[in-house]
Amino acid sequence: MSIRRSVVVALVLGSGFGAVTSVMNEVASPMGAIGSRIAGTGWASTAEVTTLLLDAGWAWAALAVVAGALTGVRMSGAAAGALALISATTVYYLSDSILREEPLALYGPELVQWSIAAAVLGLPLGAVGASINDAGVIGLLAGLTVPVGAAVQMLVLPPSTGASAANPAAAWAQGIVFAAAAVAAAVVTARFVADSRRRRRAEAVDAVVS
Incomplete structure (x- = not known):
């Protein structure tokens, strides 16, 4: 992929993710203009689960x-990862400012803080993403980064933190993450095993021919 196209893709992905996350937070909040209208409905529950997923650290890492x-x-890939997170952070706060009808300057300190974090963390995460299709152990470890990280976060910092332990939305979010992480890890591992077998067969054929 060309550098120009990589920049465009990173900007689009990041901006879209930041905007959707901000909007879903507003929809899930019973104090929001939209959230107050759907409070107590199935739509509100769905929005709450969605926002718990999008607001998680692993989801932002997955973006990079x-x-x-x-x-x-x-x-x-490193540059794209950082750019995607920076654009996501910027659009997230810009969207919050518009939805809440508050000046963007109010979010200035947080925007600067999280933009710096986005740049620092986005570089290695983007490089990891670019290594996913590598052969061997490097590709395996890169492919397992997000699902393993997501599962660990659900254990260490479950979505129920700060909310009721019996919150059904938190339980749903946790279950979805665990299920998705297990499937993703299985797919990555199966691909690694299949590639390893193909390489061994190719090496055996080469040895016979030689």
């Missing part, structure tokens, strides 16, 4: 990994 994976090159 995906942006990097789309480039396929480590240097470009």
